[in-house]
Amino acid sequence: MSKTASLGRSEVQKEIAMNNGVAQSVTRTQPLWLLAEVTYRCPLHCAFCYNPTDYDKHTQNELTTEQWINALREARKLGALQLGISGGEPLLRDDIEEIVVEAKKLGYYSNLITSGVGLTEKRIQAFKEGGLDHIQLSMHDITEEINNFITNTRTFELKKKVAAMIKSHGYPMVLNVVIHRYNIGHVKEILEMAEALGADYVELANTQYYGWSLINRSQLMPTMEQLQAAEKVTNEFREKHGNKMKIFFVVPDYYAERPKKCMNGWGEVFMIVTANGDVLPCHSARVLPNMQFPNVKGDSLSYAWSESDAFNKYRGDAWMKDPCRTCDEKEKDLGGCRCQAFMLTGDAEIADPVCTKSPYRHLIVEAIEEAKNPVIASQPIIFRNDKNSRALMEGEFADRVKPFHALP
Ligand code: SF4
Numbered sequence: 001m002s003k004t005a006s007l008g009r010s011e012v013q014k015e016i017a018m019n020n021g022v023a024q025s026v027t028r029t030q031p032l033w034l035l036a037e038v039t040y041r042c043p044l045h046c047a048f049c050y051n052p053t054d055y056d057k058h059t060q061n062e063l064t065t066e067q068w069i070n071a072l073r074e075a076r077k078l079g080a081l082q083l084g085i086s087g088g089e090p091l092l093r094d095d096i097e098e099i100v101v102e103a104k105k106l107g108y109y110s111n112l113i114t115s116g117v118g119l120t121e122k123r124i125q126a127f128k129e130g131g132l133d134h135i136q137l138s139m140h141d142i143t144e145e146i147n148n149f150i151t152n153t154r155t156f157e158l159k160k161k162v163a164a165m166i167k168s169h170g171y172p173m174v175l176n177v178v179i180h181r182y183n184i185g186h187v188k189e190i191l192e193m194a195e196a197l198g199a200d201y202v203e204l205a206n207t208q209y210y211g212w213s214l215i216n217r218s219q220l221m222p223t224m225e226q227l228q229a230a231e232k233v234t235n236e237f238r239e240k241h242g243n244k245m246k247i248f249f250v251v252p253d254y255y256a257e258r259p260k261k262c263m264n265g266w267g268e269v270f271m272i273v274t275a276n277g278d279v280l281p282c283h284s285a286r287v288l289p290n291m292q293f294p295n296v297k298g299d300s301l302s303y304a305w306s307e308s309d310a311f312n313k314y315r316g317d318a319w320m321k322d323p324c325r326t327c328d329e330k331e332k333d334l335g336g337c338r339c340q341a342f343m344l345t346g347d348a349e350i351a352d353p354v355c356t357k358s359p360y361r362h363l364i365v366e367a368i369e370e371a372k373n374p375v376i377a378s379q380p381i382i383f384r385n386d387k388n389s390r391a392l393m394e395g396e397f398a399d400r401v402k403p404f405h406a407l408p
């Protein structure tokens with residue numbers, strides 16, 4: 001994977017240098033991952049949801065089954081191998097079975113990313129027969145109280161039943177648990193629950209602050225001490241229980257000194273098609289200003305990947321400003337996340353403020369300080385639902401949105 005990406009990058013860099021910052025011709029990179037965000041509808045209302053806060057405007061114009069199947073075919077021709085079927089809650093669509101069958105025919109490794117709501121015996125049987133390779137289930141806590149609070153639903157018992165159903169159909173059990181202030185003290189018990197459910201993989205995904213989690217940041221963000229304690233507990237669990245259940249502890253950006261190489265490089269391996277057909281290099285890219293994104297209703301994926309300004313704009317490093325431009329670490333992280341840079345600073349071309357070399361690092365330090373202060377953090381959570389999405393678009397919650405540059 002990295003070999004392909006690196007070959008592509010050097011080619012793209014050459015193009016970018018020749019074309020005043022925007023590569024105009026075909027690149028040698030290929031999308032290895034296609035993420036199909038098939039719907040933004042969701043029966044859950046998670047406070048940390050990574051979906052855009054203005055998702056409500058995209059719920060009426062979802063792609064048809066045929067349009068999805070075409071997108072799968074085109075992406076496969078471009079070289080995509082992995083297919084994520086995500087949302088919202090993908091199971092709210094009744095054509096996932098058809099999409100799975102087509103994915104199998106095309107030779108994808110397919111992964112259904114679900115809250116579990118809508119997964120029945122009949123559907124899982126159809127997925128198994130249709131060739132779905134993998135199901136990733138989200139879990140939230142060991143307590144019913146916190147599960148139901150953070151998702152604003154009553155889904156605790158259902159999730160346990162779905163976990164057992166996934167296991168009984170011979171799928172590897174892959175649990176994803178988003179970690180935040182309300183459950184970070186339960187990491188040991190969460191791991192014990194996962195083990196009791198027979199999980200093969202557990203991802204402890206510390207909240208990253210995009211979409212709904214950004215407006216709820218002061219409610220969700222744990223302190224450094226809480227994070228360190230959770231990591232310690234995770235390591236102790238690994239030592240005691242061995243590697244039978246693989247545990248991934250995803251460190252949150254804000255507590256790192258360098259940013260992540262976001263999406264493994266802009267336009268290097270990931271391609272996301274959203275519910276309404278927009279084609280994005282990353283989940284949050286639509287927050288960026290002055291960007292036109294291709295859409296599968298009128299554009300080919302080949303055009304989107306190779307020629308569109310949106311995919312070429314931040315490929316390579318020619319777009320960088322100082323300190324990234326002259327930084328000897330730029331190959332490692334490519335300056336971090338463009339969306340995070342813009343959301344926090346208003347400048348999409350500046351270093352990700354997570355980096356300690358960024359002139360805006362103080363914004364992260366302030367957020368970390370705020371996490372220690374329960375008075376500042378006493379705002380109510382804005383749950384992810386259609387009403388709040390519309391309210392955000394209409395300018396409500398202005399005080400919550402004001403510190404950020406790109407919401408909704
Ligand atoms: S994070 Fe929660 S609300 Fe958002 S799509 Fe997933 S299940 Fe739905």
Ligand code: SF4
Binds near residue numbers: 328329331333336
């Ligand atoms: S200055 Fe930019 S390139 Fe250098 S480490 Fe920080 S984010 Fe990465």
